Amino acid sequence: MLGxxxxxxxxxxxxxxxxxxxxxxxxxxxxxxxxxxxxxLFLNLNSQKLLEIQSILPEHKNILWINMSAPSLGDSLMDLxxxxxxxxxxxxxxxxxxNAHLYxxxxxxxxxxxxxxxxxxxxxxxxxxxxxxxxxxxxxxxVAISTPFLGMFGYYNGPExxxxxFSFHRMNKLLGYINNENEINCNAKCSISISSADKKIIxxxxxxxxxxxxxxxxxxxxxTYQKWDSxxxxxxxxxxxxxxxxxxxxxxxEIAKKIxxxxxxxNLYDYVDKFTFNQTSEIIKRAQVLLCCDGGLMHSANAVNxxxxxxxxxLSPEMQLxxxxxxxxxxxxxxxxxxxxxDICTKxxxxxxxxNTNS
Numbered sequence: 001m002l003g004x005x006x007x008x009x010x011x012x013x014x015x016x017x018x019x020x021x022x023x024x025x026x027x028x029x030x031x032x033x034x035x036x037x038x039x040x041l042f043l044n045l046n047s048q049k050l051l052e053i054q055s056i057l058p059e060h061k062n063i064l065w066i067n068m069s070a071p072s073l074g075d076s077l078m079d080l081x082x083x084x085x086x087x088x089x090x091x092x093x094x095x096x097x098x099n100a101h102l103y104x105x106x107x108x109x110x111x112x113x114x115x116x117x118x119x120x121x122x123x124x125x126x127x128x129x130x131x132x133x134x135x136x137x138x139x140x141x142x143v144a145i146s147t148p149f150l151g152m153f154g155y156y157n158g159p160e161x162x163x164x165x166f167s168f169h170r171m172n173k174l175l176g177y178i179n180n181e182n183e184i185n186c187n188a189k190c191s192i193s194i195s196s197a198d199k200k201i202i203x204x205x206x207x208x209x210x211x212x213x214x215x216x217x218x219x220x221x222x223x224t225y226q227k228w229d230s231x232x233x234x235x236x237x238x239x240x241x242x243x244x245x246x247x248x249x250x251x252x253x254e255i256a257k258k259i260x261x262x263x264x265x266x267n268l269y270d271y272v273d274k275f276t277f278n279q280t281s282e283i284i285k286r287a288q289v290l291l292c293c294d295g296g297l298m299h300s301a302n303a304v305n306x307x308x309x310x311x312x313x314x315l316s317p318e319m320q321l322x323x324x325x326x327x328x329x330x331x332x333x334x335x336x337x338x339x340x341x342x343d344i345c346t347k348x349x350x351x352x353x354x355x356n357t358n359s
Contacts, residue, residue, distance in 0.1 A: 006155040007036050012173035014181045016166060017318040020159040027158065036155060039132045046141050053126075053148050056086075056174045060126040064119070065109075066094045066139055069130045069153075072219070073277060073296035076102060077190040077303060078163035079130060079152065082171035083108045084191055085178075094119065094143065102277060105195040119143045128152060150174065162319050164188050188322045190303040194282045201275070202282040208267070211243035213284055213306075215292035216259070216272065217252025222313050222335045223293045229259045230341045231291070235348055236263070243267040245287065247280055247297060289351050291344070293336050294320060302327075307355060309347050311336040328354075 008020050024032075043049045056063075063086065070076035076099040083091060086108065093100075093109045094116070103112045113119055116139065127149040129136040140149055152170050168188040172179050214232070218224030236242050244267065246256050256272040271283060277296065284290050284297065285304035292298045293311045298320075301308045307326035310317070313336045317329040328351040332338040 002037070002040055003155065004033055004036050007032060007157050008159060009156070010161075010166075010169075011154055011156060012169045013177075014169050014184070016162050016169060017316070018159055018161040019319070020161075023159040032158070035157065039134065039137075039155060039157075042134050042137055043132065046137060047145075048137060048141065048149070051146070051148050053150050054174070055176065056126065056150070056171075060089065062090045062124050063126045063128060064092045064094060064124045064144065065128040066136060066143075067099075067130045068094075068096060068136050068139060069133060070096075070099060073099060073102060074294075074299040075163065077192065077296070077299045079167055081164045081188065081190045082167040085168070085171045085175060092119075092124075094139065102192065104193075104278065106193045107191075108193075116143050126150070131155075131157065160315060160319060162322070164190060164322055186323050189324050190299050192278065192281055192300060192303040194278050194285070194304075198276070198279045199282055201279055202286070205271075205283075207245070207269070207283070207286060208243040211245050211269070211287055213245045213247050213287040213290045215247050215290060215295065215297040216255050217248040218293055218295055219251065222337075223295065223311070225293050225311055225336050225339070227337070227341055228255070228291075229262050231344050231348075232259065232263055232268070234341060234345050236267075238345075238349075241267070243269070245269045245283060246272050247283060247290075248272040288355060289348070291348065307351055309344065309351050311339050311344070313338075 008024060067080055070079050090110055091108055092111045093103055094113045097114045100112050100114045103109050124144055124147050127140050127144050127147050129140050129149055129151050131153040132151050132155050165188055168184050172184055214228055216228050232244055246259060250273045252272045256270050260268055260270050281300040281304055284301050284306050287306055289307045289309060290301040291309045298308060298310055302325050310327055310329040312320060312329055312331045313334060316331055321327050328347045330339050330343055330347055
């Protein structure tokens, strides 16, 4: 009725990893329908339903992408990953202040806005919005009330998906299936642009020629590993010449201090909360490998093609990674702290052997 099936049906013809069936088993169908109807009604009440289109056409040369629903840096990178398929258009971005810095000097986005007053009305041929949430629709109405629009997730709401593959396959569908399934699956990944100024800042650090990076800390307990100190002690015991760089945001500062204090005689560099996300991405780009849990820096490593040893929980590797990523992952159902130090060291050695063989 009214298209309710769109809330749980992938809006393209190819299959991607998803947890749709699990989601539908746990959620009340009545509550899901009411949420859908609220969005459907909001579109109609704001005179937007007739402006909804289903394709990006050649005449859509000036496009504004409104991305307001990504709750984290990593989600933002994943949801906007398919922007590279619009490299022949003039593409602007409107997003949250917390995510905007990721796209400074971006190779695809011409301008990045965080204030609707910065946007001149009716200068776009097309508006892309991430979902049909009332927040996104309201923003679209505020900045371009009469401009045609389409949604990336659209009504699709709730089920977990591989967000990178979703973004690429959805964009591929909107462009008329310009690539086949295998081409998308083999090339889909996040991307990030690092400015010359940021590269220069990291160059002046004079990092060792060879080092590994470890992303510590985290926002969620179930994907914040607590035994990195033991991992570092073990892997450096096996290779005393190994250089280790610690990375992370403010929530990792105290953890970093403890690790450095415990391992102060090793070649350990603490760069936690000392650089911007993009500058930290440049450090990761120079690393041989990044050891990490699921988080923004893992997606940064994927964007700059640095191999990862990834600790994952709740969302499987198939849900988080794609075919073109060099990943050596360990997965536990509920919490990354169920992963043993031995397992991480074994996986790190596997990654090292692979890199040495293929260098």
